[in-house]
Amino acid sequence: MAPASPRQGRHAAPDSDPLFERLGVTITSETLELALTHRSFAYEQGGLPTNERLEFLGDAVLGYVVTDHLFKSFPALSEGDLARRRASIVSTHALAHVCRGLGVGAHIRLGEGERRTGGADKDSILADTFEALIGAAYIDHGPVAAAALVHRHVLPLLDDPQIARAGTDWKTKVAEAASRHSLGDVRYEIVGQGPAHDPRFRATLWVGGTEYASAVASSKKQAERDAAAESWARLEADLPTARD
Template identity: 50%
Template sequence: MSSARSDGDRPDSDRPDLDELRLTLGVPDLDTERLEHALTHRSYAYENGNIAHNERYEFLGDSVLGLVVTDTLFTTHPDLPEGQLAKLRAAVVSAKALAVVARDLELGRFVRLGRGEEITGGRNKASILSDTVEAVLGAIYVEFGIVRSAEVIHAIFDPVMADAARLGAGLDWKTSLQEICANHDLGVPHYVLIGTGPDHDKTFTAVAHVGEREFGGGTGRSKKEAEQMVAEIAWTVLDAELRGAGAPDATTA
């Protein structure tokens, strides 16, 4: 069985055409060297003489995306309070949402990875995909500025923002659980996590404690995913109990 090759092992004919990605993003004139830089994961950089990798672009792109999304949500939802706007923004720019966007763009095909990440499925890892989305947005901002960057972000993320606006409490179950607990003097929820399996393939189990009560059933491939799942379970139970007792609906309390 042949081992997986890093991008450095690929002949030029096997590498995906960056023009395809530029057209998908709506920036056909984005500089090739800059785009390659934004697509370079640190694993590739370390295996190729410590060349520049994309983490600085990622840092910048995170802020650019946050600004455009925040401005859009503020403008399109003039009646929402700060807390709900924060939930919407968190749902749109979360690593999970960015990974979905990256998969829709088929961004994983273009990422430059080292051998280790290639072998362990790095092209489909949510963390790598979400970071690369931010890095590409950072590169677009450096080359074209905020107006062009905002156009790209709107083209990609407006459907994500529209979907998030329809989710209600599920935008961030941990925040929703914390709010229902605060509104009804139930105490501050806390979580206990257990991780099992090897480092590259861990599964996490989460339990939520609310006062003297314990809620289980949270599992996920990351700590955050497991906590969100068990928070949803706890919120759903408490909301039903409180509404049954005549308390205000937890979604609007």
């Protein structure tokens, strides 16, 4: 018998069988329902259990499996390089990318507010849910199945240059370059816009007296990260070593 589909309030979620096929693991209906229950839905339903405990477990499994793989597969890499590779594929952006490919968003049980504002496609919600699904696989089938889920869907991101780029700490990269070459202070000029339920922030990077790129995002921190990433190519060209 196929596992029962998760409920999403008044909105029926898609049948879970195709999700299981894409994940490559079957999760019992009770555990699956918990893994897909966002706190916004739980609050509106009077305080149901949420997926946060499973997310906590899945995050630990994810970190261990990725670290173990990198340590064994890249014996020549330094600790710093290993850490950067790990950060690139366990980042919120990377895990959200995995979830979109699997179609997880349509299955998440969300509160009305989150549903209205596109919560099923928010990076943070998708990433947290994927970690909860890893935790669910661990609970139902143990560490081998949970590790296999990570190997199947997360480790292949090591070969994706776009994920690697998104996982780079561009703000730190910019700050280090500016300090190393005495380019002046690094600052981000922030302008907020949009309604309270869907804020948008424009961040513009300045290094010394030079204005670089701008970026718009739903949070100040993400706007700053994106502005730094967009500015890097031009900033790198301005470095003294690039002109020597």
